[in-house]
Amino acid sequence: DGGITQSPKYLFRKEGQNVTLSCEQNLNHDAMYWYRQDPGQGLRLIYYSQIVNDFQKGDIAEGYSVSREKKESFPLTVTSAQKNPTAFYLCASTPGRANEKLFFGSGTQLSVL
Amino acid sequence: GENVEQHPSTLSVQEGDSAVIKCTYSDSASNYFPWYKQELGKRPQLIIDIRSNVGEKKDQRIAVTLNKTAKHFSLHITETQPEDSAVYFCAATLGGYGQNFVFGPGTRLSVLP
Numbered sequence: 001d002g003g004i005t006q007s008p009k010y011l012f013r014k015e016g017q018n019v020t021l022s023c024e025q026n027l028n029h030d031a032m033y034w035y036r037q038d039p040g041q042g043l044r045l046i047y048y049s050q051i052v053n054d055f056q057k058g059d060i061a062e063g064y065s066v067s068r069e070k071k072e073s074f075p076l077t078v079t080s081a082q083k084n085p086t087a088f089y090l091c092a093s094t095p096g097r098a099n100e101k102l103f104f105g106s107g108t109q110l111s112v113l
Numbered sequence: 114g115e116n117v118e119q120h121p122s123t124l125s126v127q128e129g130d131s132a133v134i135k136c137t138y139s140d141s142a143s144n145y146f147p148w149y150k151q152e153l154g155k156r157p158q159l160i161i162d163i164r165s166n167v168g169e170k171k172d173q174r175i176a177v178t179l180n181k182t183a184k185h186f187s188l189h190i191t192e193t194q195p196e197d198s199a200v201y202f203c204a205a206t207l208g209g210y211g212q213n214f215v216f217g218p219g220t221r222l223s224v225l226p
Binding site for chain 2: 004031042045048058094105106
């Protein structure tokens, strides 16, 4: 189904390696978000972007980086500085800056080799 | 800041029985409370939401109640079916900004045939 597409579905990272998770949306949404999901914990906000070429740190931004060069795309890079990267990563978007309707992607499971 | 607790963490019910999941929040200013359903390997999807000016909302077999005084809200699923088996998580937020969402840790519901 369309909307928000995350790739890959599964990703493995070697120690010291940076990896990039893709998030693309065709909903014409202004705002995009990255969440981390760990077992037994609620979703935690990593980064968000309300407009192209602008993004803000969330609650757990350390060890991650993002870019927003296009409205449709909001890739997340997990850097080697993130010492515990194993988690399920969810991308989401909302139609506007002040709209509660979160639309989620299907997620990427990142594991460390 | 806002904190959301959710109980129980796991719940098993017989098909046809009702299921109730409860969330409590700490910030009395929060005014929007969505519930998401996440089936195994799939994206979270909004199933019902409620605003602070409403005490109850119902959509077929699903209902949500809100007690602002006690700062808790609950998801009620009646006549449960096997396809209701999933992880359900709640959230609380102030205003309409996606970056303000605070999520509960989730409840794994199993509906036994």
